[in-house]
Amino acid sequence: GAGVSQSPRYKVTKRGQDVALRCDPISGHVSLYWYRQALGQGPEFLTYFNYEAQQDKSGLPNDRFSAERPEGSISTLTIQRTEQRDSAMYRCASSLFSSMGQKNSYEQYFGPGTRLTVT
């Protein structure tokens, strides 16, 4: 079956512009995560959803970052007024389920990522 897909794969934008990154999870997966990965670093948690409900957004760096998953499937991560420091790989992952506050035993399936470059 199809894995997690992300679009666009590469995005170059000018400082101050808004960008929207899309994630299409594996069909039937309840939980969807967004991570940011800087060069030479591991993925850093941003936010996650169960169905359409945003469970945790503690990793979003500031209020320029927002995410939604209105129908419990596809999700969009939006960065407003982009800055050069926002340049990174943005990864999406999905899993069968994750209970808020409880240890997460389910495998997360990752998409190929969107490489964002802000010039």
Add this chain to the structure above:
Amino acid sequence: AQSVTQLDSQVPVFEEAPVELRCNYSSSVSVYLFWYVQYPNQGLQLLLKYLSGSTLVKGINGFEAEFNKSQTSFHLRKPSVHISDTAEYFCAVSDTDKYIFGTGTRLKVLA
């Protein structure tokens, strides 16, 4: 706060030699532990996970890892590596619904 340390940023090793990639975590509570592999231009793929039970966990592609609670470690091993194992490897821990990843170890297998 929970953290994961991967001390080796790069590990070069000759083909067919054994390898160990180190991972230490900081937590006084019970955790789940994971190793993921990232091939160039691809997403992360799960190699293996420890949830409970036997401390020796076997994964895909001949990899295994041993959970050591007293040393808070979860080192990844392979007895004989192949060129195709060249990739970046990430250790992750979960004591809540989130995963915390280490900074990764780049394994370079030399012919």
